[in-house]
Amino acid sequence: MQRANYYTVEPELMTYLIKQEALIKRKVEASFGLTIWELLKLRTSQLNQCAYCLAMHSKQALEYGESINRIIALNAWQDTPLYNKKERAALALCEKLTLSQNIDDDFYLVLAELFDQPNLVTLTVAINAINSWNRMVKMFKPTVEFNER
Template sequence: MKRADYYNIEPELVSYLINQETLIKQKVEASFGLTIWELVKLRASQLNQCAYCLSMHSKQALEYGESINRIIALSAWQDAPLYNDKERAALALCEKLTLSQSIDDGFYQTLSALFDQPSLVTLTVAINAINSWNRIVKMFKPTVEFNER
């Protein structure tokens, strides 16, 4: 079944999400970097089982210099020795927010030790944004393309 072409049906609404991505990217580049951003987008997309976003963000992560091994190991990041403390904290936050789990004071303190307040706000908004995109894409199911490099 062909679903609604959300991009062309409501371009004004979708443009707000695209503009948000542009602003998030600027803030991310100035704070914690594109690699963490792409890891978070991939992890949220794994949790949300969003094939379209997994395809898109795997390609984007590779373009930003991410390694194939780190992308492959992402679903088991807790056990893989490939991620630093800051990445691990970002991935843990991503999982908690994506799965609607509470953020206790101890975990917030851990995050605050690794990210300054503006970066923590940026990270939280970035996680919210990818979850929003995942839900839109899961609703309207655009064509997924997995192309080999």
């Protein structure tokens, strides 16, 4: 069954999401970096089981200089030394927000030690954005294209 092409059915709404993505990228580049952003996109997409986004963001992460080992190990990030303290905190936040878990004061303080307030807002919006994209893809199921090296 062919589902709606969300880009052609509602181009105005999709333009908004694309502009949001460009703004997030600009904020991320100026704050905590594109590598963490791509790790967040990948981890969120793993949690949401979004193959389309996993394919897209694995390729993008490699283009931004991410290593294959860190991409492969991402699903078990807590059990590997491949991620630094800041990345671990961002990934923990990613999981909590994606899974609609509570952000208690103790965890917020850990985040606030590593990220200033503007970065915390950017981080949260970035995680919400990829969750939104995952849900669009899960609904409309565009063709997944994994690109081999």
